[in-house]
Amino acid sequence: MNWSNIITVYAKELKDSLRDRRTLMSMIIIPTFVMPALIFGVGKIATTVFSKARSEIPTVMVLGGETSPGVVAALGDSKKVNIVPTAADWKQQISDKKIRATVQLPVNFERDLAAGAAESVIIYNYDGELKSGFAANELEKFFRTLRERAVATQLARRGLPATLIQPFETKRENVAPPEKVGGNLLGGIVPYLIIILCFTGAMYPAMDLTAGEKERGTMETLLCSPVARVDIVLGKFLMVLTSSLAAMVLALTSMGVSFAVGGAIFSGGGAKVAVVGKVADATSAAASSVMPSIDPAGVLGVLAMVLPVAVLFSAVIFTVALFAKSYKEAQSYVAPLIFVVIMPAVVGMLPGIELNARLALVPILNLSLVCKEMLSGIWHWNYIAIIFGSTCVYAGVALALAVKMFDREDVIFRA
Amino acid sequence: MIEARFLTKSFRDKKRGEIFAARDVSFRVEPGQIYGLLGANGAGKTTTLRMLATLLKPTTGAATIAGHDVVTASTQARAQLGFLAASTALYGRLTAREMITYFGELNGMTSAAIRARIKVLADELDMHEFLDRRCDKFSTGMKQKTSIARTLIHDPAVMIFDEPTLGLDVMTARSIVKFVRDCKARGKTVVYSTHVMSEVEKLCDVIGIIHGGRLLAEGTLAQLREKTGEQDIEEAFIKIVGMEDAK
The missing domain is CATH 3.40.50.300 (P-loop containing nucleotide triphosphate hydrolases)
Incomplete structure (x- = not known):
């Protein structure tokens, strides 16, 4: 092994790859802009859609309102809903989104309420439909207030205090520091993104530097030089690894900056913020709690744990792509590997899956789980050691295989 | 021999x-x-x-x-050895100078020796005009000249x-x-x-x-x-x- 030759090959491959649009896309552009696009783009769209739905006054229908005109009038006066005349096809109208919900009042509801013995009020909505949900919420809120007022009236009539039915209140307060909250919120998605970006970062240069070179005829040119094949493999491999790590570091940096900037924007904006599928009202305080902060030690831990995985990915993709005669053929071999990578990464995101000694030996899944823990501030050093050690072994084997494959004539000169 | x-x-x-x-x-x-x-x-x-x-x-x-x-x-x-074949191609994203320099480096030549040798080869093969252009833009003749220079850089x-x-x-x-x-x-x-x-x-x-x-x-x-x-x-x-x- 000659490090001077390895560096020469690496420097050339780096220069060459930085001039390749596909590599630039996978190594720099996508990792840098995917998080801001998710946070500001998708977040903004979600916020806009949510706000628009929220600002709409839902159209509702009241069934059985003839015997309770006071309640219907009060509901209409609340200005929170728009009451339309009753129709027989109200269910279809909800399905067609012509109305958002329907409330059915029992016969003589108003009279029975005054007597303190009213039957149930039924609210019909379309589950999973945002605007229908808002309409149902407004109706629930109205009838809850109506119920509380009725109870208070009944109590007052009997000379009893209003606190009788609610002698105390419960409040919930968070004791977890912001970085732990952030870790729990992002613990699932961050390792997933890192794993995918690590893989796609390595994918294009690995194919270009192996099958691409074979196809263009430059591999034979290179093999004629007085450089040992192991030096050529390592030089090329280091380039693939650089791309993989660059994609991951840029993604993490971009994510950190996005959250910092996003936090500042959202906490000052008084808007509504959507994060990881949850929507929250964003007053300044609420926004700062929604925009998660991550433990810097956790981020460093993730970086350290990702390194052997990046080596593993780079070596595996390099070896697989080496078999192909052309770039196109390499794509057909390498693309299915994404599913092999995604599956354990997705399993790691599932709630309830926890790290144990056995799972610590499963590549990718172990990284996903340990990253989730580290970002939440949990450090199981025994598992961390097993994961780091086992992944290093897998990476070493994959790299040795890459070197061996590069030395095989039937692979390099496959006709 | x-x-x-x-x-x-x-x-x-x-x-x-x-x-x-x-x-x-x-x-x-x-x-x-x-x-x-x-x-x-x-x-x-x-x-x-x-x-x-x-x-x-x-x-x-x-x-x-x-x-x-x-x-x-x-x-x-x-x-x-200098090996030139129809199947030994050039790196399209490198310039002719970068291509020749790369193979000089792989042959263990110093930067000064590579520079001097490129000058000699560019004079002989009349390559100065396209020496700093990328190989993927070359005509067939330019590619052949660059390939020849690549095989001769270490004077085999x-x-x-x-x-x-x-x-x-x-x-x-x-x-x-x-x-x-x-x-x-x-x-x-x-x-x-x-x-x-x-x-x-x-x-x-x-x-x-x-x-x-x-x-x-x-x-x-x-x-x-x-x-x-x-x-x-x-x-x-x-x-x-x-x-x-x-x-």
Whole structure:
């Protein structure tokens, strides 16, 4: 092994790859802009859609309102809903989104309420439909207030205090520091993104530097030089690894900056913020709690744990792509590997899956789980050691295989 | 000097069993001599030359390049070798200068030596105009000149050409033929493989006719004419190959 030759090959491959649009896309552009696009783009769209739905006054229908005109009038006066005349096809109208919900009042509801013995009020909505949900919420809120007022009236009539039915209140307060909250919120998605970006970062240069070179005829040119094949493999491999790590570091940096900037924007904006599928009202305080902060030690831990995985990915993709005669053929071999990578990464995101000694030996899944823990501030050093050690072994084997494959004539000169 | 002794390369094929791409190929080329390896497509020329260039390992037999064994001292053998073939392409995203510099570095040359050598080669090959342009924008002629400069950057003692004029236009092919002659004039040991008879007539001191992986005949043009009784090299070639096929 000659490090001077390895560096020469690496420097050339780096220069060459930085001039390749596909590599630039996978190594720099996508990792840098995917998080801001998710946070500001998708977040903004979600916020806009949510706000628009929220600002709409839902159209509702009241069934059985003839015997309770006071309640219907009060509901209409609340200005929170728009009451339309009753129709027989109200269910279809909800399905067609012509109305958002329907409330059915029992016969003589108003009279029975005054007597303190009213039957149930039924609210019909379309589950999973945002605007229908808002309409149902407004109706629930109205009838809850109506119920509380009725109870208070009944109590007052009997000379009893209003606190009788609610002698105390419960409040919930968070004791977890912001970085732990952030870790729990992002613990699932961050390792997933890192794993995918690590893989796609390595994918294009690995194919270009192996099958691409074979196809263009430059591999034979290179093999004629007085450089040992192991030096050529390592030089090329280091380039693939650089791309993989660059994609991951840029993604993490971009994510950190996005959250910092996003936090500042959202906490000052008084808007509504959507994060990881949850929507929250964003007053300044609420926004700062929604925009998660991550433990810097956790981020460093993730970086350290990702390194052997990046080596593993780079070596595996390099070896697989080496078999192909052309770039196109390499794509057909390498693309299915994404599913092999995604599956354990997705399993790691599932709630309830926890790290144990056995799972610590499963590549990718172990990284996903340990990253989730580290970002939440949990450090199981025994598992961390097993994961780091086992992944290093897998990476070493994959790299040795890459070197061996590069030395095989039937692979390099496959006709 | 190049010496091949009973070079044999066989491959395993699931259906056809053991296939011999080259079988007991032996020849010797002295410095200042051009050895022409003449054969049809699939005759075993490329396999033989790839073994000499250390790209393939011989199944049996041996060869030396400037005294270095192609198996046991392959790196040293490659350091003495310039290999130019239709299949040895250029890096499209590098400029001609970067391409040549890269191969100079791989040959262990210093930056100063590379710079000086590039100047000499660019003067000789008239490359200054496109030296700093990317190879993917080159015409065929420019590509060939850059490839030649790439093979000569370390001034190798031995040159191997594997069908270097394949697919080239007349003008570019002529420049390659001229370059091969220059190599001979500089005392380099040259092996030139082709299936173009006229190139063999123009260039080669010794001709080896290869067919079905075997070297069937070897000699100067005059010797081959005498042996076959044919004045035309193409007829002589057909006669030698035909005799083998008739066996």
